[in-house]
Amino acid sequence: MPITSFVEVQPDSHFPIQNLPFGVFKPQPESEPRPAVAIGEFVVDLSVLADAGLFGGPYLRNTDCFHQPNLNKFLGLGRPAWKEARATLQKLLSADESTLRDNASLKQKALLPSSKVQLLLPIAIGDYTDFFASQHHARNCGVMFRGPENPINLNWFHIPIAYHGRASSIVVSGTDVIRPRGQASQSPKSPPYFGPSNKLDFELEMAAVVGPGNELGKPIDISEAADHIFGLVLMNDWSARDIQAWEYVPLGPFLGKSFSTTISPWIVTLDALEPFISHPAEQIPPPFPYLTEKEPKHYDISLQVSIVPSGEQHESVVTRSNFKHLYWTITQQLAHHTVNGCNLRPGDLLGTGTISGPEADSLGCLLELTWNGQKPLSLDGNISRTFLLDGDEVIFTGCCKGDGYIIGFGKCSGKILPSP
Amino acid sequence: MPITSFVEVQPDSHFPIQNLPFGVFKPQPESEPRPAVAIGEFVVDLSVLADAGLFGGPYLRNTDCFHQPNLNKFLGLGRPAWKEARATLQKLLSADESTLRDNASLKQKALLPSSKVQLLLPIAIGDYTDFFASQHHARNCGVMFRGPENPINLNWFHIPIAYHGRASSIVVSGTDVIRPRGQASQSPKSPPYFGPSNKLDFELEMAAVVGPGNELGKPIDISEAADHIFGLVLMNDWSARDIQAWEYVPLGPFLGKSFSTTISPWIVTLDALEPFISHPAEQIPPPFPYLTEKEPKHYDISLQVSIVPSGEQHESVVTRSNFKHLYWTITQQLAHHTVNGCNLRPGDLLGTGTISGPEADSLGCLLELTWNGQKPLSLDGNISRTFLLDGDEVIFTGCCKGDGYIIGFGKCSGKILPSP
Ligand SMILES: [Ca+2]
Ligand SMILES: [Ca+2]
Ligand SMILES: [Mg+2]
Ligand SMILES: [Mg+2]
Ligand code: NI
Numbered sequence: 028m029p030i031t032s033f034v035e036v037q038p039d040s041h042f043p044i045q046n047l048p049f050g051v052f053k054p055q056p057e058s059e060p061r062p063a064v065a066i067g068e069f070v071v072d073l074s075v076l077a078d079a080g081l082f083g084g085p086y087l088r089n090t091d092c093f094h095q096p097n098l099n100k101f102l103g104l105g106r107p108a109w110k111e112a113r114a115t116l117q118k119l120l121s122a123d124e125s126t127l128r129d130n131a132s133l134k135q136k137a138l139l140p141s142s143k144v145q146l147l148l149p150i151a152i153g154d155y156t157d158f159f160a161s162q163h164h165a166r167n168c169g170v171m172f173r174g175p176e177n178p179i180n181l182n183w184f185h186i187p188i189a190y191h192g193r194a195s196s197i198v199v200s201g202t203d204v205i206r207p208r209g210q211a212s213q214s215p216k217s218p219p220y221f222g223p224s225n226k227l228d229f230e231l232e233m234a235a236v237v238g239p240g241n242e243l244g245k246p247i248d249i250s251e252a253a254d255h256i257f258g259l260v261l262m263n264d265w266s267a268r269d270i271q272a273w274e275y276v277p278l279g280p281f282l283g284k285s286f287s288t289t290i291s292p293w294i295v296t297l298d299a300l301e302p303f304i305s306h307p308a309e310q311i312p313p314p315f316p317y318l319t320e321k322e323p324k325h326y327d328i329s330l331q332v333s334i335v336p337s338g339e340q341h342e343s344v345v346t347r348s349n350f351k352h353l354y355w356t357i358t359q360q361l362a363h364h365t366v367n368g369c370n371l372r373p374g375d376l377l378g379t380g381t382i383s384g385p386e387a388d389s390l391g392c393l394l395e396l397t398w399n400g401q402k403p404l405s406l407d408g409n410i411s412r413t414f415l416l417d418g419d420e421v422i423f424t425g426c427c428k429g430d431g432y433i434i435g436f437g438k439c440s441g442k443i444l445p446s447p
Numbered sequence: 448m449p450i451t452s453f454v455e456v457q458p459d460s461h462f463p464i465q466n467l468p469f470g471v472f473k474p475q476p477e478s479e480p481r482p483a484v485a486i487g488e489f490v491v492d493l494s495v496l497a498d499a500g501l502f503g504g505p506y507l508r509n510t511d512c513f514h515q516p517n518l519n520k521f522l523g524l525g526r527p528a529w530k531e532a533r534a535t536l537q538k539l540l541s542a543d544e545s546t547l548r549d550n551a552s553l554k555q556k557a558l559l560p561s562s563k564v565q566l567l568l569p570i571a572i573g574d575y576t577d578f579f580a581s582q583h584h585a586r587n588c589g590v591m592f593r594g595p596e597n598p599i600n601l602n603w604f605h606i607p608i609a610y611h612g613r614a615s616s617i618v619v620s621g622t623d624v625i626r627p628r629g630q631a632s633q634s635p636k637s638p639p640y641f642g643p644s645n646k647l648d649f650e651l652e653m654a655a656v657v658g659p660g661n662e663l664g665k666p667i668d669i670s671e672a673a674d675h676i677f678g679l680v681l682m683n684d685w686s687a688r689d690i691q692a693w694e695y696v697p698l699g700p701f702l703g704k705s706f707s708t709t710i711s712p713w714i715v716t717l718d719a720l721e722p723f724i725s726h727p728a729e730q731i732p733p734p735f736p737y738l739t740e741k742e743p744k745h746y747d748i749s750l751q752v753s754i755v756p757s758g759e760q761h762e763s764v765v766t767r768s769n770f771k772h773l774y775w776t777i778t779q780q781l782a783h784h785t786v787n788g789c790n791l792r793p794g795d796l797l798g799t800g801t802i803s804g805p806e807a808d809s810l811g812c813l814l815e816l817t818w819n820g821q822k823p824l825s826l827d828g829n830i831s832r833t834f835l836l837d838g839d840e841v842i843f844t845g846c847c848k849g850d851g852y853i854i855g856f857g858k859c860s861g862k863i864l865p866s867p
Contacts, residue, residue, distance in 0.1 A: 153573075154615050159698060180696055185639050186630055190698035191611035191705070195574050195790045196663055205664035207787035210606060210735065219605050221735045243616055243707065244625035244867065270787065276600055278579060278610035279699020282787040285611070287663065315630065315641045367627035367690065367702040368867075370615045447664065447788075 029431045032120045033128040034138065036067035041426055041435020043067070047116055048293035048436070049258070051097055051149040054139055060096040060147050064116055065293055065437070068141050071116070075137040081119060081126070084111040097151045098236075098257075098294070102373035105239045106254050113298055146292035148199045150236060150374040155192040155288070156364060157232075157264060157378040159183070160355040164383040167395045172272075184312060187355040187363045192264075192378065193285035200291050200439045204265055206417060206446045207286035211269035219273055223446035226268035226400065227415040230381040231332050231391035231423060233350055234262040235357045236294050240371035247365045249320055252358035253297065255371065259326075259350075259357075261291040261423045261439035262378050268394055268414070290376070291423070291439040299434050303327045303427040305351040317366050318359045325351040328436075330382060330425045332391075336410050337418025337443075343406035348391055350425070352384040417445040449851045452540045453548040454558065456487035461846055461855020463487070467536050468713035468856070469678070471517055471569040474559055480516040480567050484536055485713055485857070488561050491536070495557040501539060501546070504531040517571045518656075518677075518714070523793035525659045526674050533718055566712035568619045570656060570794040575612040575708070576784060577652075577684060577798035579603070580775040584803040587815045592692075604732060607775035607783045612684075612798065613705035620711050620859045624685055626837060626866045627706040631689035639693055643866035646688035646820065647835040650801040651752050651811035651843060653770055654682040655777045656714050660791035667785045669740055672778035673717065675791065679746075679770075679777075681711040681843045681859035682798050688814055688834070710796070711843070711859040719854050723747045723847040725771040737786050738779045745771040748856075750802060750845045752811075756830050757838025757863075763826035768811055770845070772804040837865040 032044040042048065042065040051060050052070055061074040073093040076082065082093070086108035092101040101108070119127045127134055159165060162179070165188075169178025182188065198204075206227055212219040238257045241247050247255055264284060271283025305327040313319070328350035333342040355363075360377055381391040390396045393414055397404050400413035415421065420442040426435035452464040462468065462485040471480050472490050481494040493513040502508065506528035512521040521528070539547045547554055579585060582599070585608075589598025602608065618624075626647055632639040658677045661667050667675055684704060691703025725747040733739065748770035753762040775783075780797055801811040810816045813834055817824050820833035835841065840862040846855035 154613060181636060182630075182632075182639070182693055182696065186694055188694065188698055189701055191613055191701065193574060193611055193789060194614070195792050195795070196788075198663070205788050208666075209787050210602075212602075216601060218732075219602070219735075221737065243618070246628070246867070267787070273602055274606055274608065275697070275699075276602065277695070277699070278608055279695075279697070281609050281611065282783075282789065285789040286787040312638075315639075317641065363702075367629050367687070367706045368616075368625050369613060369702065369705040372615055375615070444664075447666070 031122045032066060033122045034066050034069055034120060039433065040067050041433055041437050043432040044117055044120055045429060045432050046295060046299050046434045047113060048295045049098055049149065050293045051147045052144045053147060054144050056145065062093050062095065062098055062101065065141065066120055069138045070141050070144055072137050072139060079133055082112065082115055084115060086111045097374065098149050099151050099374040102236065102238050102257050109257060109296060110298060113296065146199060148197065149292060149294055152194045152197055152374055152376050153372045155194045155197060155376045156189050157192045157380060158187050158189040158355065158360050159380040160187055160353045160360065161380055161383050161391070162354040163352065163385055164381040164391060164395065167383060167390065171399050187360045190279045192288065196285055197288045197290060197376065200289055202289060202441060203444045204287045204441045205444045207267050207270065207282065208446050209267060209270035209282050210273055212273045215276065224267035224269055225414065227443060228266045228268050228393045229332065229421045230264035230266055231330060231346065231348060232262040232264050232378045232381055233259050234290060234379065235259055235361065235377040237371045237375035237377065238373060240373055240375065241365055243370040244368040246368060247362060249317060249358060249362040252361045255361060256297055256357060258294040258296040259300065260294050261425050261436045263289040263421060263423055263439055263441060264378060265289065289439055289441045291436050293437050295434060295436055300326045300427065302429060303434065307356065314359065317362060320356065320358060323356050325353060325356060326427070327351050328425050328427050330423065333422050334406060334412065335420040335422065336406055337416050339408065341407055342422060345404060346388060346390055346396060348382050348384045348389045350382060352382055353379055415443050417443050419443050451542045452486060453542045454486050454489055454540060459853065460487050461853055461857050463852040464537055464540050465849060465852050466715060466719050466854045467533060468715045469518055469569065470712045470714065471567045472564045473567060474564050476565065482513050482515065482518055482521065485561065486540055489558045490561050490564055492557050492559060499553055502532065502535055504535060506531045517794065518569050519571050519794040522656065522658045522677050529677060529716060530718060533716065566619060568617065569712060569714055572614045572617055572794055572796050573792045575614045575617060575796040576609050577612045577800060578607050578609040578775065578780050579800040580607055580773045580780065581800055581803050582774040583772065583805055584801040584811060584815065587803060587810065591819050607780045610699045612708065616705055617708045617710060617796065620709055622709065622861060623864045624707045624861045625864045627687050627690065627702065628866050629687060629690035629702050630693055632693045635696065644687035644689055645834065647863060648686045648688050648813045649752065649841045650684035650686055651750060651766065651768060652682040652684050652798045652801055653679050654710060654799065655679055655781065655797040657791045657795035657797065658793060660793055660795065661785055663790040664788040666788060667782055669737060669778060669782040672781045675781060676717055676777060678714040678716040679720070680714050681845050681856045683709040683841060683843055683859055683861060684798060685709065709859055709861045711856050713857050715854060715856055720746045720847065722849060723854065727776065737782060740776065740778060743776050745773060745776060747771050748845050748847050750843065753842050754826060754832065755840040755842065756826055757836050759828065761827055762842060765816060765824060766808060766810055768802050768804045768809045770802060772802055773799055835863050837863050839863050
């Protein structure tokens with residue numbers, strides 16, 4: 028029998044007491060942002076609980092980490108503090124604990140209906156890195172752009188390939204996405220034209236939120252990598268395929284990506300995901316020792332993308348994938364990132380790359396689903412798409428099915444607005 | 448007759464009253480960092496002058512921008528505030544102005560010997576972008592890695608090509624650089640090995656420091672781009688060529704660069720560089736309208752790289768180049784960066800890319816100078832180098848020769864320490 032909360036939680040809610048994802052919100056438009064966890068249809072204001080002296084454990088007693096406009100300070104405290112916060116909150120919110128349950132005035136201050144508050148970007152992101160960790164995605168892109176003979180470069184099987192992304196343009200779910208303008212060309216040898224992107228795409232990703240991090244010059248050992256990951260979010264790495272194709276040789280993606288990247292407002296902790304660990308297949312060739320894990324871990328997280336086409340109300344599911352389809356684990360990604368001495372800081376974001384599965388209906392972007400626009404995708408109601416049109420809304424959801432509860436990520440959505 | 452200061456400035460100083468570059472320092476190890484300008488052998492503590500009420504102009508009267516640990520808030524105020532600060536400081540420091548000159552106790556608090564203070568990273572860098580704006584560098588790299596037939600991709604002549612760099616590992620001049628470890632390979636088709644980089648290189652660059660910036664979705668017009676650039680620094684984009692060669696296809700440089708990037712502590716303002724504007728040759732093919740400038744501007748800045756080899760005292764000059772050898776202007780770089788709607792923030796850093804000139808002794812990195820290690824470079828004292836050895840120190844300097852004075856950048860240096 029799973030533990031329950033005095034807060035009513037619907038059986039299909041993403042946010043039961045087993046989850047308690049962390050975020051940041053403003054109760055009123057003019058309020059200061061402050062940390063929260065989600066439970067059912069409510070947000071729990073952690074600054075109120077801290078003011079009431081309810082974080083009495085050794086790690087949180089003397090910190091102002093819940094009186095901050097983002098979670099970075101809390102992230103910097105590390106896993107012992109994260110576990111203490113989670114245990115404290117699970118106890119305070121449980122059905123048989125009276126402290127908060129029977130204190131009507133505190134409860135009214137601390138528990139606010141989610142529908143009435145504004146959710147914000149939960150972290151100040153110092154650096155954002157995007158990996159390329161799905162073999163299915165790497166193969167499909169390789170076949171499309173370099174041909175079927177040798178679709179994946181040899182380096183891909185040895186390195187969790189990644190590039191630096193743009194941190195300033197990361198936005199929270201619900202923020203509109205303005206169609207980027209830029210240069211594109213019919214082929215790398217043809218002269219370019221300039222205009223709004225005609226190949227605007229989503230990329231279904233998740234991202235790891237970094238905890239304490241490391242000093243410059245001191246790599247994080249793979250055996251300690253998990254202690255530097257607080258949790259996961261859903262991420263849409265919006266991509267303008269035409270801009271990207273023209274610009275990316277030889278230094279990688281730039282303006283084809285940097286116009287917007289959307290993340291979900293709630294960070295689901297690795298602690299909440301613990302029951303959903305999934306063991307990946309053996310990696311062949313075996314990775315270098317600095318990437319070799321005693322017990323490699325993925326998480327069994329069902330992911331879904333739907334589109335609400337411009338002018339419609341109804342959403343059509345366009346893909347169903349799973350986090351466990353990745354080849355490289357998030358701990359391998361993190362260890363690789365620091366092996367050269369690069370320093371990670373609290374709040375850094377490590378995107379997984381597009382999470383494509385093996386089947387035709389589990390591909391993580393329109394580039395793959397429509398084979399670069401050659402096979403239009405049928406949506407409900409006699410509507411079809413190659414790439415996104417102005418007014419289209421893209422909605423990602425993700426969840427793990429537990430025994431009598433769901434651990435979910437809520438949603439990560441954005442609607443396309445026309446170019447200026 | 449150029450204006451002079453009551454502070455004694457040697458004729459070969461980089462920091463006469465005509466320059467007044469901005470930086471951040473700590474007077475004592477335990478002090479709070481605060482903004483400064485350099486003059487001769489002194490730093491001027493701007494927090495002291497602000498406390499004395501000496502910034503009385505309309506833009507600076509009511510701001511705490513000089514009571515900050517970095518210049519970001521000042522940068523966000525924009526060119527009118529920058530010009531006001533410069534004019535105020537030039538007046539206060541001039542030989543015929545008594546306010547500071549004749550106030551011994553204020554002078555003692557405000558003017559500190561540079562040799563006694565610690566210079567810090569002057570900005571909090573939200574995002575760092577590195578361009579690839581020298582045609583000579585692009586051609587040499589292309590010939591080395593893709594052959595002499597078609598060394599430069601067609602896109603290069605239409606786009607100021609760039610990639611996102613790592614912001615966390617940007618350090619101030621004088622910080623040691625730890626040799627990175629990583630994967631490398633004899634060729635893209637050979638299995639990799641792991642170890643300390645054997646091809647550690649410098650890249651001679653400058654970088655633009657961004658001022659106000661723009662909102663997401665609102666590109667900066669090329670005609671306004673200069674108002675978003677506060678000034679320039681020297682930058683060494685340290686590069687591990689073996690790591691970079693193995694990892695960079697298809698998503699660009701990552702761990703081959705992210706272990707350290709060094710910038711000079713003093714930001715020389717565009718206002719101080721105004722007398723050294725140099726007009727670039729016409730660009731053919733002509734750029735798109737969003738990159739077309741009425742009056743394209745480079746700056747005539749002489750750049751020099753020297754190496755103090757491990758165990759030696761004497762520095763050998765290894766290259767002499769000039770900022771004006773770039774193809775794309777910094778205003779074109781900035782306009783391109785935002786054309787897709789990407790937002791820039793105060794303190795963002797835009798590296799120019801390696802500044803190679805046309806001659807064999809004006810190449811901006813060892814990769815080019817030694818043709819990827821095939822032609823060792825002779826240094827003074829019967830010493831030679833292909834790439835950098837542990838203990839080597841690399842020193843960049845840059846300056847403009849004015850009429851009776853020098854506008855200089857000081858130095859940007861770092862010494863290589865062995866891998867852990
Ligand atoms: Ca991606
Ligand atoms: Ca560079
Ligand atoms: Mg993006
Ligand atoms: Mg670098
Ligand atoms: Ni960044």
